[in-house]
Structures are given as structure tokens and as C-alpha cells.
Amino acid sequence: DERYDPKKIEGKWQAHWDAAGLFKVKEDPSKEKYFLMEMFPYPSGKIHMGHVRNYSIGDVVARFKRMQGFNVLHPMGWDAFGMPAENAAIKNNTHPAKWTYENIAAMGAQLKAMGFSYDWDREIATCKPDYYRWEQWLFVQMFKKGMAYRKEANVNWCHTCQTVLANEQVEQNMCWRCGDEVEQKKLKQWFFRITDYADDLLEHCDKLPGWPEKVVTMQKNWIGKSHGAEILFSVKDSDVKIKVFTTRPDTLCGATFMCLAPEHPLVEELSKGTAQEAVVQEFVSRMAKQDKAKRTADDKEKEGVPIGAQCINPLTGKTMEIYTANFALMEYGTGAVMSVPTHDQRDFEFATKYGLEKIVVIQPEGEALSPETMTEAYTDPGVLVNSGQFDGMKNTDAMEAIAQYLDENDMGKKTVQYRIRDWGISRQRYWGAPIPMIHCPDCGIAPVPEDQLPVILPEDANLLEGGKSPLSELDSFVKTTCPQCGNENARRETDTMDTFVESSWYPERYCSPKCDDAMFDVDAVKYWMPVDQYIGGVEHAVMHLLYSRYFTRVLNDFGLVDFKEPFTRLLTQGMVCKETLKCPEHGWLFPHEVEGNGEERTCTKCGKIVEAGRVEKMSKSKLNVVDPEELLAKYGADTIRLFCLFAAPPERDLDWSEEGVEGSYRFLQRVWRMFAAHMDEVKDVQPYEGSPDDLDGYLKDLYKKTHQTIKKVTEDIDGRFHFNTAIAAVMELVNMVYGLDDDLQDEKRAGVLRAAVEAVILLISPMTPHFTEELWSMFGKTQCVLETPWPAWREDALTADEVVVVLQVNGKLRSKLNVPLDTEDEKIKEMALADEKVRKFMGGKPIRKVIVVKNKLVNVVV
Ligand code: ANZ
Ligand code: ZN
Numbered sequence: 001d002e003r004y005d006p007k008k009i010e011g012k013w014q015a016h017w018d019a020a021g022l023f024k025v026k027e028d029p030s031k032e033k034y035f036l037m038e039m040f041p042y043p044s045g046k047i048h049m050g051h052v053r054n055y056s057i058g059d060v061v062a063r064f065k066r067m068q069g070f071n072v073l074h075p076m077g078w079d080a081f082g083m084p085a086e087n088a089a090i091k092n093n094t095h096p097a098k099w100t101y102e103n104i105a106a107m108g109a110q111l112k113a114m115g116f117s118y119d120w121d122r123e124i125a126t127c128k129p130d131y132y133r134w135e136q137w138l139f140v141q142m143f144k145k146g147m148a149y150r151k152e153a154n155v156n157w158c159h160t161c162q163t164v165l166a167n168e169q170v171e172q173n174m175c176w177r178c179g180d181e182v183e184q185k186k187l188k189q190w191f192f193r194i195t196d197y198a199d200d201l202l203e204h205c206d207k208l209p210g211w212p213e214k215v216v217t218m219q220k221n222w223i224g225k226s227h228g229a230e231i232l233f234s235v236k237d238s239d240v241k242i243k244v245f246t247t248r249p250d251t252l253c254g255a256t257f258m259c260l261a262p263e264h265p266l267v268e269e270l271s272k273g274t275a276q277e278a279v280v281q282e283f284v285s286r287m288a289k290q291d292k293a294k295r296t297a298d299d300k301e302k303e304g305v306p307i308g309a310q311c312i313n314p315l316t317g318k319t320m321e322i323y324t325a326n327f328a329l330m331e332y333g334t335g336a337v338m339s340v341p342t343h344d345q346r347d348f349e350f351a352t353k354y355g356l357e358k359i360v361v362i363q364p365e366g367e368a369l370s371p372e373t374m375t376e377a378y379t380d381p382g383v384l385v386n387s388g389q390f391d392g393m394k395n396t397d398a399m400e401a402i403a404q405y406l407d408e409n410d411m412g413k414k415t416v417q418y419r420i421r422d423w424g425i426s427r428q429r430y431w432g433a434p435i436p437m438i439h440c441p442d443c444g445i446a447p448v449p450e451d452q453l454p455v456i457l458p459e460d461a462n463l464l465e466g467g468k469s470p471l472s473e474l475d476s477f478v479k480t481t482c483p484q485c486g487n488e489n490a491r492r493e494t495d496t497m498d499t500f501v502e503s504s505w506y507p508e509r510y511c512s513p514k515c516d517d518a519m520f521d522v523d524a525v526k527y528w529m530p531v532d533q534y535i536g537g538v539e540h541a542v543m544h545l546l547y548s549r550y551f552t553r554v555l556n557d558f559g560l561v562d563f564k565e566p567f568t569r570l571l572t573q574g575m576v577c578k579e580t581l582k583c584p585e586h587g588w589l590f591p592h593e594v595e596g597n598g599e600e601r602t603c604t605k606c607g608k609i610v611e612a613g614r615v616e617k618m619s620k621s622k623l624n625v626v627d628p629e630e631l632l633a634k635y636g637a638d639t640i641r642l643f644c645l646f647a648a649p650p651e652r653d654l655d656w657s658e659e660g661v662e663g664s665y666r667f668l669q670r671v672w673r674m675f676a677a678h679m680d681e682v683k684d685v686q687p688y689e690g691s692p693d694d695l696d697g698y699l700k701d702l703y704k705k706t707h708q709t710i711k712k713v714t715e716d717i718d719g720r721f722h723f724n725t726a727i728a729a730v731m732e733l734v735n736m737v738y739g740l741d742d743d744l745q746d747e748k749r750a751g752v753l754r755a756a757v758e759a760v761i762l763l764i765s766p767m768t769p770h771f772t773e774e775l776w777s778m779f780g781k782t783q784c785v786l787e788t789p790w791p792a793w794r795e796d797a798l799t800a801d802e803v804v805v806v807l808q809v810n811g812k813l814r815s816k817l818n819v820p821l822d823t824e825d826e827k828i829k830e831m832a833l834a835d836e837k838v839r840k841f842m843g844g845k846p847i848r849k850v851i852v853v854k855n856k857l858v859n860v861v862v
Helices: 006-020 049-067 083-092 096-113 129-144 194-205 213-223 249-254 265-271 277-288 345-354 395-408 506-511 522-528 543-557 628-635 637-646 658-682 697-717 723-738 749-764 769-778 825-834 836-842
Strands: 033-038 071-073 148-158 163-165 182-192 225-235 241-246 257-260 304-312 319-325 336-339 412-418 437-440 444-447 490-492 533-537 570-573 576-583 611-617 802-809 812-820 849-853 857-861
Touching: 006 096, 006 637, 006 769, 033 049, 033 506, 033 522, 049 071, 049 533, 049 570, 049 576, 049 628, 049 637, 049 697, 083 096, 096 628, 129 148, 129 444, 129 543, 163 182, 194 213, 194 225, 194 543, 213 543, 225 249, 225 395, 241 249, 241 257, 241 336, 249 395, 257 304, 257 345, 265 277, 265 304, 277 304, 277 319, 319 336, 336 345, 395 412, 506 522, 628 637, 628 658, 637 658, 637 723, 637 769, 658 723, 658 749, 658 769, 697 723, 697 749, 723 749, 749 769, 802 825, 802 836, 812 825, 812 836, 825 836, 825 849, 825 857
Parallel strands: 033 071, 033 533, 257 319, 533 570, 802 857
Antiparallel strands: 148 163, 148 182, 225 241, 225 304, 225 412, 257 336, 304 319, 437 444, 437 490, 576 611, 802 812, 849 857
């Protein structure tokens, strides 16, 4: 017959599915719903292997659940705002909108060519006004409730690019785009009060059993709840008080100096007019230029300067010098640290460097620590010393006791601190959703009235050299009238929203993507949400996944949804990796720039030996990429899908190999040939559906294997996502069909064969949908595989085979037993001796010996 040719098959079936509207779904209360989502892509230009893997995994689950009878919602869309569009637009002298929509068209076509079962009627692009309009609407509601607010904050500022940079966009204190030094600048920014939900988000971390443990842990650490106390220290000769946050109030008597963050307002205030003023100024401006994460890293050398003022330890009354130090962060606690050099390692290093006093206040039981001989801080539990009335107390008890004492004397109180900060969502960027606010010279800030939404991002704006947002200079956008007092000199807010805002509510939007009188149709969301299974990269473990959980809570507070957790189950797939190749002369090489094998590989440009590169995540910078487009042209979609699923379990990294792809292709050809070889025989036959007991020999084994495979594949896919072992099981079944002897004559042969072949098709159909549709239709089936119920297995076909064992007494046949194949000798001996007829013929005489011939006979000699 004809050979397997994906080019003849794939386009045809995609068109067929499309024409039949097979992937379109609507709410249907009579069916159980299943909402499956993969993280939507940024429309960067082309899909990469990471997308292909992510979406292949999702598509298997979608098709599988569909065949199981669920009403499956499987949507796709575009995370379409963001900085790369602006950069590309500047570089190519085009417009971000044009660039974005062209990419969406190109990538959409690629996804369709992969045969993914998306309901394209639900496609969304977050850069469209009909999408961000509702985000603006929610912003206004949040503003009215105080959930969105504006405050001055320190931000990374690139002077050349005239914009705030996210922390991820600052590399070694340089702007990632222009390479200029980044400054810290105070700017008024918009924030979402995510900290109000810190406790709730944290508590529910333990109620996400369908999430990977590591993601839950990352979220907990990001929220970072610490129990401790706030303590007030009086500044000497002044009314000023410094508030510190400490997790160790038990060490208070050991606090010998104070450290303020360089950005702490008291640093400037207290140093002013002292001999330290100039030194402090120099230190503060030097710190402002440093990356905060690096400045406060554990292994960074501690440094600081005295600010020319002192404070008083509230318990001991001793004078403490006040410093400003690099390891103190303004963003955490109160920005002030009471330094206890004996029990905190950073303080220890600082005090040792500057020769500051160390007093031990916690001692391990039965041991005496001395500050002179300590080489590092003692951070374990112990008993209090040098702490007046608290001496002798266990330090864990003293935490409570000292906090209480401070509280009673108005010197402090117990508190809880979170590491998580309010979410700064202002971006001084053009390609984003405008923040719907108006600044009025008379009455301050007012939200854009709801009937004037959306505030449309003007697409006629010309991007400015250097990337400064053109919005603030676009009069047609900025100039407006105050909705509160009518002042005609009001100005629109020109900041746009962080793109993570768009991705925080897109599952809800998928439920009713065309809804034009609300964010979403509440009933549609009630039916579909929460998402049953979400699949995407682990790089989103905190930001996106935490913001989505937060946003769901906001929607819940507004009564728009009746749940708090958007994603019931989460699967984080591993990376797609490939060997890197590097020439000592020419740097990274593409595979086609390398000749030869193994140790002998050389660079085609210079002939030098190529270094055996590490296997790393595919990235354009290292040239270790493969383009799905090329693979598609060479092998077709089904082979690529099969390879991605077979090469590794989803959570693991996948090492790309050309041989692996070849192997997947060969397997499909093998199935094709198997089918062709038996087509005539099984075409007009009903699959055998009877009991395995009515079959013999190889046919019985094949029938059992068929059912065992159905069970294995079903369980491997369902909830476990072990696609690789599922595929391996189908391969075994295929081998068994190949093992069927052409000469075997049996009236049930064709039916059993048909059952096996049908199972092969149905079981791999979620992985290789075009291929299987084609085979299915060759059977004369008019219904698509996707519309066919998932096969069920027969319990009675799972058990091992039984054999008949003859029972003899003194060599004479007396009885028979049905026993499982290969039953052990001891066991079968027992059964024989318990047999009524055997006992009767033994007549109570003593046993001389028992002979067992496996699977055949037992002879009892008396
Ligand atoms: C005194 C002390 C003694 C501390 C001791 C620790 C050990 P976690 O656990 O991460 O919440 N700290 C407080 N605010 C800070 C800031 N803005 N920048 C840098 N460090 C700050 O950390 C809490 C501890 O970090 C606090 O407890 C404080 O040092 C320090 F034996 O206070 B501790
Ligand atoms: Zn006004």
C-alpha cells in the first residue's frame, strides 16, 4: 500500500476538524466540564520547541478528556503587550502593534499546523481594547476601594532610556538595553495592595494538592512571613525614635549598635550638620548605584559608616552608635536593624571589621561563649545571660517575655513581617494598557468615568528615539478634562500597566471572550472555572502564578467569582535542551557548522576542534536551537508531537536528539505498515468483544495484551501524565500484532486482530491525531477519532492465564484443578492434597512422595 506521508494527511485533517467545528465548545450543564489551559505565549515571532512541548502535552490531555466524555474547554491566546514589541519596533522602524499582530498571525498558523485542538473562537489578544478595557474597569473599582493606590517609591531608572526598569532588566547595575548605569530614583508609582492578601495566599498554599511541591514552596518563601517584634530606640539628645523589626527580641540586651538602610530618611536627617555629613552623603550615593540583591547578598563584604548620632538600648540603657550599612534594606521591616554581633552573622562580620563591642546574651546550656574567641555568630537556641531580669530563661521563652515587657512599657510590640511587597504595576512604557486615571490641578486624582472606558492606547504614536514613552508628549492623548470639576487642564496618566496584570485574569476571559458588557459572563465562569489543569513553565512559579491567585481573590471580593484559587492542578514542564557547540576561534556554532563525529568534530569555518559542549536549555544566544518549522516540513506534526511526549516525562528536561525524532517517525511508519498488512483482513470485521476464555493460544494473549494496554495507557495519561510509558506500552502491543503468525487459522482471528488495531489507533490518537484520523477513516469510519469514546478495558482480560492441572493418586487420574499459570510447586501441592477426591483415594494412608510437573500434573504416591 501507500507509504505514510504526513504532508498528504495533516492539512487535510486540520481542515476537516475546522469545517466540522470540532473544537468549539459551549457551556453544557448536562456534561461534566474540564477546563485545560496552557500558558499563553508572548507573540515574539515564531514558536519555539518550548512551546511545542508545552502545547503537545496539553493537547494530549485535552483530547484524552474529550474522548472520556468531558466537555473540554481548551483555549489559546496571546500575551501581547510588553517591551520586546517596542524594541523590535524601534529596531525595524515599524509600529509595535503591526509587529505584534503580524507575529500573532504567523504563530497562530504554526499552532494550527501542529494540530492543537484549540477553540479558536475564543482566541484573545491582551493588546486589544476589548480585552484591556475590562482591566481598566477593574482598576477603577480597585482604586475606589483603596486596593490600587499611588505612592512614591524607589525604582531602577535608566536615564538614557527614560524609563523604570524591572529588577530583571537590570544586569550588574547596567540597563539591559543601552548598557548605561542604572540609578535609584524616587517616582510616584501605582501599586496593588497584594500585601492585604498575604496571609490568605500563604494559608491556601497548603490547600493546593494538585500543585508541584517546589512551586508551593517558592510561593511561601516569596510571601515570607516572619514572626517577631518592633522595638523603639530613642535617639540620644533628641525626641526622635527609631523603630526596628527583629525576629529575635530575645537578643535585645546584646544589641550594641544600630544599622539603618542607606535610603532610610533618618540617615540624612540625623547626619545633617555633624562631622559625618559628607562621608554619609558619599556612602549613600554610592549605595544608590548598587544592585540591591547583590548589595545585600550573604557573601558580600559588609560595610557602612557612622552617621554621627547615637541611640539608647531600651533594656540596658547603654549608648549604641548608629551606622548606615550596605546590608540593611529599606524595603524590609522598618529599614532599621538592631545589630547583635554575637548572634547574627552579618552583624558579627560588621562588628569584627570595625572593632565594635560584642556581648554574648545566649549561651548553649553548660557552655560559656566568649566574644574574644568566637569565630562566627551563635545562632542556635540556648539560655539567656547578661540580660538582667531575663537571665536563665530559655531564649525561645524570652522572645515572648521580652516582647511582652516592651509592650507593657510602650517600647515595642509583637508583629509579623512579610517579605512580599505591594505590587508595583506602573511602567513608563508605551506598549501596555493605559492606567485609567486623570490628574487634575485642582482636585487631584480621579478615575476615568466608566462610560469613557476604554482609554485607548493611541496607535498613531511615534516611538521616540531611546525608547522614552511617547504618551507623555502626545497632547491628543494627555490633554483631557477633569471628570470631577471640569478643569480643562487635566492630564491623563501616562503610565501603562505591568503586563502581568493582563495574564492575571485571562482564564476568566476565555470563558466568555466576546462578552462586551463586563469582564466576563459570570455564569460562564461559574460553569468552567476553576481551571482543572494548567500547564506551563516553572519560571512562572512566583510572579504570574502568585499574581493570578491574588487577582482571583480580588474578583472574589467583588463578588464576580465564587472561588479563590484559579488553578486546581498545575503541571510545570521541564526545559527543552540541546548540546552546545563551541569553536575556540568562532564561538558558538550551529550544528550545520560542525563536521565529523565525537572527539573529532571540527569547525567548518576554520577546521579547529570543536569543544564538546554541555547540554543546555535551547537558546538563540548559544545557537543550540532547532526550529519547529523545519522539523514540521521534514517530519510532520505528529512525529514532533510524539517525540516531545516520548523522549522524557513532562516534568523533566528533554534532551533533543535527531535520532529520537527519527525513531518516532519510524514508529509511525511501522504502525502504518502493520495497518496496511492487515487491512483487507479486518476491514469489514467487527472487533472481538467476547470473553478471553473463549480464545486460545496467541489470539488469547493478544486479546489480553490489548486490554492490558488500554488500562496502562489510560492510567498513565490520566492525572499522571506518564506519556512516555504510555507510548512504550502501545509499542509493545504493536510488536505483538507483528508477532501474529500469518498461517494461524482461527475463526476469531480477524475480530481479535481488529480489536488490537483499533486499540492502537485510539490509544495514540491524543498524541498523533492526524495520523490516527487517517487510519480510522480507512476503516470506513465516518466519525472522527476525537468523537469516539475512549476504549474501556475488560477486567477479566487482565489476569494471568489459567491452566488445567491433572491430579493423580499412585499414577491414576483422580481429579483436575484450574490454577493460574506457573503456580508454584508448594502451593499446588497444597491444593492437590486438599482436593476431596484425592483425599478419598489416598484413603488416609501416609504420603510417600508427591511429584509435581509444573502446569501439568501432581501425582501423590501413598
Ligand atoms: C536582631 C537580630 C538578632 C536579628 C539576631 C537576627 C538575629 P527574617 O528572618 O528574614 O525576617 N533585619 C530586619 N530588618 C532588616 C532590614 N531592613 N534589612 C536587613 N536586615 C534586616 O530577618 C529578620 C532579621 O533581619 C531581623 O532580626 C533583623 O536582624 C534583620 F541574633 O534583629 B534581627
Ligand atoms: Zn479636577
